[in-house]
Amino acid sequence: xxxxxxxxxxxxxxxxxxxxxxxxxxxxxxxxxxxxxxxxxxxxxxxxxxxxxxxxxxxxxxxxxxxxxxxxxxxxxxxxxxxxxxxxxxxxxxxxxxxxxxxxxxxxxxxxxxxxxxxxxxxxxxxxxxxxxxxxxxxxxxxxxxxxxxxxxxxxxxxxxxxxxxxxxxxxxxxxxxxxxxxxxxxxxxxxxxxxxxxxxxxx
Numbered sequence: 001x002x003x004x005x006x007x008x009x010x011x012x013x014x015x016x017x018x019x020x021x022x023x024x025x026x027x028x029x030x031x032x033x034x035x036x037x038x039x040x041x042x043x044x045x046x047x048x049x050x051x052x053x054x055x056x057x058x059x060x061x062x063x064x065x066x067x068x069x070x071x072x073x074x075x076x077x078x079x080x081x082x083x084x085x086x087x088x089x090x091x092x093x094x095x096x097x098x099x100x101x102x103x104x105x106x107x108x109x110x111x112x113x114x115x116x117x118x119x120x121x122x123x124x125x126x127x128x129x130x131x132x133x134x135x136x137x138x139x140x141x142x143x144x145x146x147x148x149x150x151x152x153x154x155x156x157x158x159x160x161x162x163x164x165x166x167x168x169x170x171x172x173x174x175x176x177x178x179x180x181x182x183x184x185x186x187x188x189x190x191x192x193x194x195x196x197x198x199x200x201x202x203x204x
Contacts, residue, residue, distance in 0.1 A: 004104040005097055007129050012049070012094040015112050018121050019087055026119060027083040032185045033114040040075050041114050042086050047074030048100065048107065049093035056100035105136040109176070110183050117187060125176065127161055134158075134179040138165050147182035150203050154196035156182070169196035 019042065027039040036044070051059070051074070063070035080086040108129040116123060138156070140146020151166030158164070158175040171178065173192040180188035184204045189197065 004132070007126065007132075008104055008107045009095055010126075011108055011112060011129065012045070012090065014123060015045075015115065016087065016091055016094060018116065018123070019083075022083070022119065024083045027086075029118050031114045032117055032180075032187060033111065036075070036114075038115050038119065039079060039083060039086060041111055042083075042090060043075045043079035044071060045111060046078040046086065046089045046093055047071075049090070049096050050078070050098065051100045052098045053101050103136050105132040109133045109179060110137075110185075113176070113180055113185070127175070130175045130179060131161060131163060134163060134175055134182070135165070137179060137182050145183075150182060150200070153203070154199050157194075169199060170194040171196040171200050 027042075028037050030036075031038050031041045033041050033044075059070050059073070060067070063073060078086070078089060080089060109125055110133060112123065112125075115121075134156075136146075138147050138151045141148045142150070152168070153166075154168045155164065155166040155170045156178045157170055157172045158178060159172055161175045163175055163178075171181075171192050171194045173181075173188075177188040177191035181192060181200055181204065186201070186204060189201050189204075192200070
């Protein structure tokens with residue numbers, strides 16, 4: 001657990017560094033995460049960092065057990081009046097170890113790419129962080145936002161890591177591109193090869 005927290009804290013710190021000199025207007029650009037802007041995703045990361053298990057359950061009940069509504073309320077609550085205010089909130093929350101009832105691996109990579117890719121920013125993520133995130137995503141059911149059912153139809157093979165998951169026609173590419181694709185980020189499909197890409201594309 002301590003090792004995972006150190007990776008989570010490192011990823012938060014790296015993102016804070018990347019956003020520190022970003023022009024305020026660019027925070028309004030669309031992210032890779034649904035209809036959220038870059039600013040919205042950062043606010044969501046603040047909310048996730050500050051949320052406890054009890055707070056999550058109480059918030060979910062107040063949202064009538066609508067997970068999307070709960071997330072939207074969290075973004076509204078933690079989004080500051082300016083990008084710098086939101087970034088400062090993330091900076092203050094970055095070292096926290098409170099968590100909603102979800103695996104810590106979910107905090108490592110995907111939302112960082114939701115922010116960085118539209119902005120043209122790149123990060124060389126630790127291989128372990130990408131590996132853990134990919135394995136988590138592929139063992140999580142679709143009802144919880146995962147790709148467990150999908151990998152019963154395709155086989156994911158990482159070109160840059162010792163990772164091969166699933167059954168069916170092969171989809172190959174970097175572990176990061178595979179992770180983004182099975183997380184519903186269609187932008188990563190162009191980075192992938194193999195007879196299973198068409199099946200993957202139809203499913204996300």
